[in-house]
Amino acid sequence: xxxxxxxxxxxxxxxxxxxxxxxxxxxxxxxxxxxxxxxxxxxxxxxxxxxxxxxxxxxxxxxxxxxxxxxxxxxxxxxxxxxxxxxxxxxxxxxxxxxxxxxxxxxxxxxxxxxxxxxxxxxxxxxxxxxxxxxxxxxxxxxxxxxxxxxxxxxxxxxxxxxxxxxxxxxxxxxxxxxxxxxxxxxxxxxxxxxxxxxxxxxxxxxxxxxxxxxxxxxxxxxxxxxxxxxxxxxxxxxxxxxxxxxxxxxxxxxxxxxxxxxxxxxxxxxxx
Numbered sequence: 001x002x003x004x005x006x007x008x009x010x011x012x013x014x015x016x017x018x019x020x021x022x023x024x025x026x027x028x029x030x031x032x033x034x035x036x037x038x039x040x041x042x043x044x045x046x047x048x049x050x051x052x053x054x055x056x057x058x059x060x061x062x063x064x065x066x067x068x069x070x071x072x073x074x075x076x077x078x079x080x081x082x083x084x085x086x087x088x089x090x091x092x093x094x095x096x097x098x099x100x101x102x103x104x105x106x107x108x109x110x111x112x113x114x115x116x117x118x119x120x121x122x123x124x125x126x127x128x129x130x131x132x133x134x135x136x137x138x139x140x141x142x143x144x145x146x147x148x149x150x151x152x153x154x155x156x157x158x159x160x161x162x163x164x165x166x167x168x169x170x171x172x173x174x175x176x177x178x179x180x181x182x183x184x185x186x187x188x189x190x191x192x193x194x195x196x197x198x199x200x201x202x203x204x205x206x207x208x209x210x211x212x213x214x215x216x217x218x219x220x221x222x223x224x225x226x227x228x229x230x231x232x233x234x235x236x237x238x239x240x241x242x243x244x245x246x247x248x249x250x251x252x253x254x255x256x257x258x259x260x261x262x263x264x265x266x267x268x269x270x271x272x273x
């Protein structure tokens with residue numbers, strides 16, 4: 001909660017507050033609750049402080065809009081007036097995009113900006129968002145009805161390595177199988193001779209896509225996977241993962257190698273956070 005005082009002052013600043021959403025929290029209790037929620041569920045809700053040379057310069061956030069389709073809604077971007085004019089928000093926005101798409105696996109990022117906030121709309125376009133539409137006279141703000149301009153970008157708009165995209169798409173299908181109980185769709189994501197191995201639990205390894213699917217069908221996981229971060233290490237993609245039931249806790253690593261757009265080997269470790 002070290003950033004609480006700064007965030008409360010920022011969102012209530014006379015040059016910031018008029019551009020924030022009308023329903024956004026302003027008092028200490030509301031902001032403290034947002035911070036706590038971000039810490040407890042960092043893959044579906046986030047509040048971040050922007051720093052410049054070690055000094056707090058602004059804030060930004062996101063909230064999961066649609067888990068199944070991996071859509072995140074960006075919100076609460078605010079730069080302190082002392083730091084405006086230096087494109088601080090541009091670099092911060094690009095870092096948030098990379099985190100949400102490369103690390104957490106979101107496929108689509110979207111946001112909405114008041115029609116009168118032309119500066120924020122120019123910023124959105126500079127950092128890669130495309131304008132997709134307009135909600136006409138959608139919000140009562142400052143004594144009148146105002147428009148909401150809709151912007152979005154998708155993973156294809158960013159330079160995301162194909163192997164990282166493959167891992168996130170696989171996890172999406174895995175989670176759908178958890179929800180439906182049908183594990184056959186998983187087969188399409190593995191090569192014929194793929195291997196699935198586990199470390200830290202006495203099961204496997206399983207060789208070949210048919211054996212892998214049969215293993216999941218026989219002993220299906222009872223929870224969905226969440227991904228915290230990913231990185232490429234040579235030919236491998238390494239991801240830190242956890243479970244949706246405990247979204248703030250890391251459970252282990254997923255180490256994947258791929259061939260021709262499919263998974264060749266997947267090793268899942270179970271470790272203490």
